Amino acid sequence: MITPEQKFQQVAQHNGFADNPAQHQAIGVLNQVFLSVVKNLKKKSCFLFARYFAVKGVYLWGGVGRGKTCLMDVFYQCLPEGCALRVHFYQWMQSVHQLLENNIGRKNPVDYVADQFARKYRVICLDEFLVSDITDAMILYRFLRRLFYRGVTLITTSNTPPDDLYKGGLQRERFIPAIALIKSHMKITRLDHDRDYRYWSDQLSWAFFHPLNAQSQKGMRHIFFMLTGHQVTQADREKILICRRDMLAQCVCAQAGWFLFTTLCEEACGNNDYIELAERFRVLLVEGVPVMDDNRAGATRRFIWLVDICYDCKVKLILSAEVSLGKLYNGVLLQEEFQRTISRVYEMQSWIMNKKPV
Structure with missing residues (x-):
């Protein structure tokens, strides 16, 4: 049996990680x-x-790009097979809500669904624990209380300290007991240092094009051809079926899809749409990303979700934008979440250097 400490040493040596206390x-x-x-x-x-x-359990928090997900994955990979669940927080909450909906007529459905998880898993690992939705906030206390009562060990990563979870959210006073539960049933561990490892890459120019001009469009066409061998034309536009509805694509070739930002983030898309896109395509090109602020909170949040899902599903993401990556968001409400998005986009661009045809 290999322990997480031993596994991490192997991973660090293999990837050339700098020593970090x-x-x-x-x-x-x-x-x-x-x-x-x-x-x-x-x-x-x-x-x-x-x-x-x-x-x-462990509540592992700190700034973006500090290696939290890597550490949690090392822990998960060392556990005996079948005893643990590893999932992104938003996907977990989606499954929880779906199971609750399926058991509406049952007495104490929250306890029933939590018991289902507890019977199957002794450990649940949740990446990117972030509470921004009131429907999540209102059930988390009862759900976590039942999981802990059933002896489930929870491991989470987050960019936010527990006391700041759902800060400024509607009816936050009803969420405060969930914070107390987290602090009493988990070891609060901060992982922070000066370096965001995702930024240590010089490959951004390969897959992030700005400003929105003819040169950027040429770059997008070139990288699409480099990955697929297909020259894009206006005749390539087609509607594809995503989550049982039509979605306009600029071009679809093999496992690569090219879409407008307006299609993916300004129309009524949600996590399920992005999950299906990530399952269908190995490469996504998103054209025309604008500067975002609090007046475009809906589109901004959808863009964050899209990046999170592509990152979690290891989908290569290529963007053309109005301005440079660090200037894409001028708002306040989603500043913390968008910092994670920027960091993830930086890391994802390095994946494009694996220029295998799709």
Whole structure:
């Protein structure tokens, strides 16, 4: 059995990671939790009627690009197969809401759905824990309380300290007990240092074009041809079926799709649309990303969701924009979320250097 500490050393050596005390401290905390979880699982397998003793989880938070997801993935990969779930927070909440909807007529549906997760998984790893939706905020206390009661260990990454979760949200006072639960059932571990590792790449020019002019359009066409071998023309425009409705694509070739920002982020698209796009395409080109601010909060949030889903699904994302990446958002409401988006776009551009045809 390999431990997270040992696994992380292997990953760090293989990828040439610089030595970082904050990461070492965080992986040490995860390693302790891992050993306790494995000990619990062994007791349960030896004694049929033994109960699980609650193992405190980890709430790993810090600035964008600090390696939180990498550390959580190392922890998850070391766990015995089948005992844990690893998922992005927004996808998890989608599945929770769907299960609740399927069990509307049942007594205490929140407890019932939480019990379903607890029966299947001893550990749940949630990437990018961020509460911005009131429907999520209103059920999280009861849901987390039931998971912890059932002995589930929760591991999360977040850019936000627990006390700032859902800050400024509607009816936040009803969410405060969820924060108290997190602080009492999880080890709050900060991972922060001066470097955002995602920015340490000189490949941005390969897949981010600005401003919106003929040169940018030429660059988009060139990289589409480089990846697919297809020359784009206006005749390539077609409607494709996404989530049982038509969506206009500028071009679709093999596993690459070219779309306008207005189509993906200013129309009534949601996470399910982006998930289906990410499942269908290995490369997405998004043309015409404008400067965003609080007056375009809806489009901004959809763009954040799109980037998150492409990142999580390892989809290559190519953008043409009105201004440089760091100047795309001038608002206040979504500033924290958009910093993560910028960091992720930087990292994703390096994926384009793998210029295999799609």
